[in-house]
Amino acid sequence: MTLCAKIDVSWAQIFRYFGSQGTNFGSTPELDHRKDVMTMKQVVEVQGDVLRDKVYFHLCELIRGGHFSPGEKLTIRSLANEQGISPTPVREALYRLISEGVLDGEANRSARIPLLNAEQIKEIKEIRILVECLAAEKAAMNGTPQLAKTLRALAGKLKMARASGDRRADLSLVYRFQTELYSACEMPNLIKIIGSLWLKTGPYLNLLFPDYINLIAKSRGDWRERICVGVEERNPAIVRSEVERDLDDTLSYIANVVSAAAFLRRAGADR
Amino acid sequence: MTLCAKIDVSWAQIFRYFGSQGTNFGSTPELDHRKDVMTMKQVVEVQGDVLRDKVYFHLCELIRGGHFSPGEKLTIRSLANEQGISPTPVREALYRLISEGVLDGEANRSARIPLLNAEQIKEIKEIRILVECLAAEKAAMNGTPQLAKTLRALAGKLKMARASGDRRADLSLVYRFQTELYSACEMPNLIKIIGSLWLKTGPYLNLLFPDYINLIAKSRGDWRERICVGVEERNPAIVRSEVERDLDDTLSYIANVVSAAAFLRRAGADR
DNA sequence: GATGATGATTTGTGATATCAAAATGACGAA
DNA sequence: TTCGTCATTTTGATATCACAAATCATCATC
Structure with a gap:
């Protein structure tokens, strides 16, 4: 069981969104790296005494590692279920990322990896x-x-x-x-x-x-x-x-x- | 009813902490400004569709305005009671300030205005x-x-x-x-x-x-x-x-x- | 008076419940 | 097919609850 949220936008879709369908800018990034994301057991060992911080730092690692694609949606419940925890700490971690500008998040909408121009x-x-x-x-x-x-x-x-x-x-x-x-x-x-x-x-x-x-x-x-x-x-x-x-x-x-x-x-x- | 949390450290105490008791570095800042902090009605008009953002922006204004003293403690429940809301959005606003480094906050401890050297x-x-x-x-x-x-x-x-x-x-x-x-x-x-x-x-x-x-x-x-x-x-x-x-x-x-x-x-x- | 132990209270954290808004999907009309 | 509408489901935001840790107050001891 991984931390990856339900993926509704893939790299392929992003490139289609940008219009590069069929055009190859070097190599198209694959989704392979999703297979081996950290498991919950590892998450617990991550820094932070408090659950919301652990979730935050874990998400940071995943983001830095390119495990999420631009435009990808991150929902509170799916992350919480995958980790086996309640939605509260997950929501707070996402809120932190949104307020930092690392994720996009409008009111009452799911957080997303930003599509930057x-x-x-x-x-x-x-x-x-x-x-x-x-x-x-x-x-x-x-x-x-x-x-x-x-x-x-x-x-x-x-x-x-x-x-x-x-x-x-x-x-x-x-x-x-x-x-x-x-x-x-x-x-x-x-x-x-x-x-x-x-x-x-x-x-x-x-x-x-x-x-x-x-x-x-x-x-x-x-x-x-x-x-x-x-x-x-x-x-x-x-x-x-x-x-x-x-x-x-x-x-x-x-x-x-x-x-x-x-x-x-x-x-x-x-x- | 104001947003100010229970104050357990005053400017006078800070200066005592720093050892300036009796010594006047220019003027000692007073606490007068606490009298007229914004009321809840004004808070609602502050930017942010979501309650936690309203609390956050409101706290920002108070901090920028010097309404809090270095070392002062901000507790979730007192802020929530003063605003007449539940602790949840307040906790999230405080978490945001802590993660920005605007407030000090160790695990399971109240948030504090940092004492900077x-x-x-x-x-x-x-x-x-x-x-x-x-x-x-x-x-x-x-x-x-x-x-x-x-x-x-x-x-x-x-x-x-x-x-x-x-x-x-x-x-x-x-x-x-x-x-x-x-x-x-x-x-x-x-x-x-x-x-x-x-x-x-x-x-x-x-x-x-x-x-x-x-x-x-x-x-x-x-x-x-x-x-x-x-x-x-x-x-x-x-x-x-x-x-x-x-x-x-x-x-x-x-x-x-x-x-x-x-x-x-x-x-x-x-x- | 200062110090240390102990019980009561406060406080932060995480889980759960509830509700409203948003996303989704089915269905029908153009 | 394409678009719009409506019912259903999903999802985020807030309130409330439960618990453990921290804080505080009291009292006894040195």
């Missing part, structure tokens, strides 16, 4: 560059050999996951690397803001696989290693520029895919 | 400068004569409120001026972040009155008018620098007061 993604890109670059700089200034070592270990695991095509582990390690880096900035409020922004783009990260990922591997080399060096040398400029470049490239790519899909949809509508 | 205030200052300066620049680039006119009207009202010593109207207009300016940046995600950060410093704004306010009036002149000019001329640099200066001065002042109080408290403890 290119402009919205660009706005998030701009904000993420602003705040994550600050976090990166501060982290670099607090850099230690220990931190560099930890980051290198994560980067190594990431390479292995990527080589083996394990998208789930890949996304998870990308997140853990960045989290580990930023946490050194010692600005808890900033980290919270970054976490929330990350969730907003989570459902779209699947669009990066595998074309963009391969592209980057060739064109940018081992940029995470350069971040590790920057951390060792306490060089904010290096770390900042690598983080900025990654965010700019990644989110611009996503925005382009989304806007191309929208263009094709309009063209199809006129047909 | 100087470092925490400086962190918030740094973040606020980062994000509000961006908002200010973007707003300036989108500047219109109409916006400048609206801002001037608000600045005029603010002057009147300040002249008459109406602290409540003063704080409210300071907020409305800044909100009006930032909303022109057309970055909803950024505005949401700013709103949340504002709430975190809200309970400490009272510390600015009246000494800091008088100080500023003499030393910085009519800086809001300069912002209006910057908006008219679509000059991001002007608007940005004024916003940055205001934030830096204001929050540095608050941080200084807080850290002086902490110093005196330690000195008193050794005595």
Whole structure:
């Protein structure tokens, strides 16, 4: 039994909505990853003393991991039933996600994973560059050999996951690397803001696989290693520029895919 | 019947906690403003179709207005009773504030207005400068004569409120001026972040009155008018620098007061 | 007077009940 | 087929209930 809500919008439907039916922007993300979402037993071990927090953090992981598709509906009762708990904590977790802007939710309507357009993604890109670059700089200034070592270990695991095509582990390690880096900035409020922004783009990260990922591997080399060096040398400029470049490239790519899909949809509508 | 929760910590107690007992950092904020908080009838007119949102927005206004003191406890049942509603929506509104970091809340404990130390205030200052300066620049680039006119009207009202010593109207207009300016940046995600950060410093704004306010009036002149000019001329640099200066001065002042109080408290403890 | 144990009360959390609004599906008309 | 209407079902929001944990008050002890 999984936490996934009843799915009434699939990736295929999204691409049809955007008008990309039949047109292949690289690879179409599959739904395979839904098969192995966390079970309830794991949920209980997640951080948070209170049930609503456990549900919240669990949903966060699923969203970051790309387990939900843009437009997908999340209903209180189905989530509650799947977890074997009452609707109350689930509703509160969803309310938290809605108020953060991670989910869409109008009054008396079910929560949904937002369908973002290119402009919205660009706005998030701009904000993420602003705040994550600050976090990166501060982290670099607090850099230690220990931190560099930890980051290198994560980067190594990431390479292995990527080589083996394990998208789930890949996304998870990308997140853990960045989290580990930023946490050194010692600005808890900033980290919270970054976490929330990350969730907003989570459902779209699947669009990066595998074309963009391969592209980057060739064109940018081992940029995470350069971040590790920057951390060792306490060089904010290096770390900042690598983080900025990654965010700019990644989110611009996503925005382009989304806007191309929208263009094709309009063209199809006129047909 | 008001929304104010049972107060178990007063400003006087806070200052005692910080050790400033008997020492006057400018003026000691009074509790007068508690007398005229909004009534339930007004709450209903507040934005939000759903009860929990109404409670949330209402609490936000109270927090921004400095109606709560740092350390003050907010209990679900008392808020619910005062509003004549069930505990459920109140609990959800408080949960939202806690998860935003606006309130402190451990598991199975009542929510509290956070007691911030100087470092925490400086962190918030740094973040606020980062994000509000961006908002200010973007707003300036989108500047219109109409916006400048609206801002001037608000600045005029603010002057009147300040002249008459109406602290409540003063704080409210300071907020409305800044909100009006930032909303022109057309970055909803950024505005949401700013709103949340504002709430975190809200309970400490009272510390600015009246000494800091008088100080500023003499030393910085009519800086809001300069912002209006910057908006008219679509000059991001002007608007940005004024916003940055205001934030830096204001929050540095608050941080200084807080850290002086902490110093005196330690000195008193050794005595 | 300060400190610590203990019983009473308050309070937060999660489950359940109820109701109104929204989504769904069947049916019939254009 | 397509659209609109109406009955049914689903779903979210709020109130209420039950319980456990935290808080508070009282009293005894040092």
